[in-house]
Amino acid sequence: MSPSTTPTPDPALAAGSGAGASSTRPDASATAVTSSTPDASRRRRRRSAGRIGQVHPLVALLWLLPALALILGVVLYPAIKLFQASQGQYSITGLRKGDAGWDNYVKVLQHEDLGTVLTNTVIWVVSVVAITIVLSLALAQFLVKQFPGRRLVRWAIIIPWAASLVITSQLFVLLYDYNYGIINHILLSLHLIGQPIDFLGDDSWTMFSMVVVGVFVSLPFTIFVFIAGLGAVPDDVLEAATVDGASPWQRYWNITLPLLRPALMIATVLNVIYVFNSFPIIYTLNDRNPGYTHDTTITFMYKLAFKSQEKDVGMSAAAGIFNVLLILLVVAVYLKIINWREETSR
């Protein structure tokens, strides 16, 4: 694909990036995020100002109608349904028996496992996102360097991203297996452990084992965000610093990292949302354990409605509303970070 067809080519980028990096660099628009030198954004604004074609709101509405219908019908309407359900009393077969008011919310808040589930959610999200970010920073730094075979390495990294989470999770169930798992086998052969570890059955290991898989599948996207971000770090500045005698660590800390800040923020928030929403890993790896000992708020909600003894749709819906509110909060933070208002007002 020629550079001219990539969305919103950024002038600052063309100046800052080397020839080799551009061939496999992910989308330029993501890189534009990270390069907001006043000069570049002014030029961009002037260029796009020429494009503005005013159009009557009704004409626009006509063009947006299919999209709006889909969003309102399948995103907003279920959200309303979710709220309605949270206010209802349901039989085990899913029939509405009457109004429950806010009872379901009270039941969720008083659920004996709520503390565990919330703690799990915090541990899950914070550890997966933090470890993913740190590892991705290092790996992205490595993958922007020139070396033979770099392309192949980048392709290999894509696989966990492209494969479905259920398949990867199912795969790890076997890799982690107490008796037949290759991980235990390797650890035993290397004499790192005396006897096999029950990665998914032993309560002290389950969360750790799930976090490993969570990090594994979150790495690809995050690495690619950082590779895009690193493309915006001007080489001449780094060279100048080298000439001035800055150590590699100083260069990274004082030049690269600050320039990477926007990419860092976006990667963090998006990962928080993806990891929070992540269902298959916890659901699959934790399948054989009874109760809610290792569940997060998402799988907790699901099990309340479809897997628990009570099959309580109302209570599950109330839990769902709490989840929605949490996500909205994160989205609000995201909008603030990317300066949404400024973006749309131009």
Next chain:
Amino acid sequence: MTATTAPAAGAAAPQRDSRPAPPDPKRRKRILMSVGGALVALVFLAPYLVMVLDSLRTSSDVKSTPPSFLPKVWQWDTYAQVLGDERFLNWLKTSLIVASGSTVIVVLVAIPAAFMTARHRFPGRGAFLLLVLVTQMFAPTSLVVGLYRQFFELNMINTYGALIITNAAFNLAFAIWILHGFFASIPLEVEEAAALDGASRWQILRRVMLPLTLPGLVTATIFTFIAAWNEYVVALTLMIDDDKKPLTVGMRAYITGYEQHWDQLFAASVIAVVPVVILFAVIEKHLVGGLTAGSVK
């Protein structure tokens, strides 16, 4: 370490060459980096390598202690077995129908929306884009109970239609962003020239703009297809009949309390994963842009 790109390496070279040991260390460093790269690739590939190898073992060999790295017997006919399994073919059919259906809807719906927002200004444009962004943040997971209630009341549990429109709705955002980016990058003059020739807005879109955004269209198409192909939670909730399940959900039937066909599970997984990985690699360049959109300038 200093050389992140080719020109930088060239600029730094003269200084380094003045040191006693000439070009050799640099070459050694590159080889070292390639070895490091191979190790990184191996870490990401290893689990899937195990998957491929396990699909070629006998089911009892998958669960042998101690496990061996290579299959004791290479059993190729597991693939024939899986492909001849009626259950598998049903799941495959569902996956294909749902993924293609959602993709067609997404593309048809996203094109006009992206074209309008990228090339025109009107009141409510910002609000619409915000709505799209918020949709993107909402994986269907958190709404799954609401979706279940909705389709339960519409009597659409176990229908392809329910799964198709759900997948379409939640993947619309990515498609709109990616196309928005491509449309916005086309020079105004192209559009103006067509308008001077008397082309209508619709003709401009179809004859002039769409051919220029082909890479974006390909990206949106492939991404939606893969996302719908890999979707799990909604399918798990809405598709209760065994023969209506898509691959992701249906495949779990290979491993139950009663039967454990690991070889078939992994053969089915390989069949489900390999085409997807290839397609994904094709659009790799544009993925990050669509997913971090909203920050699109």
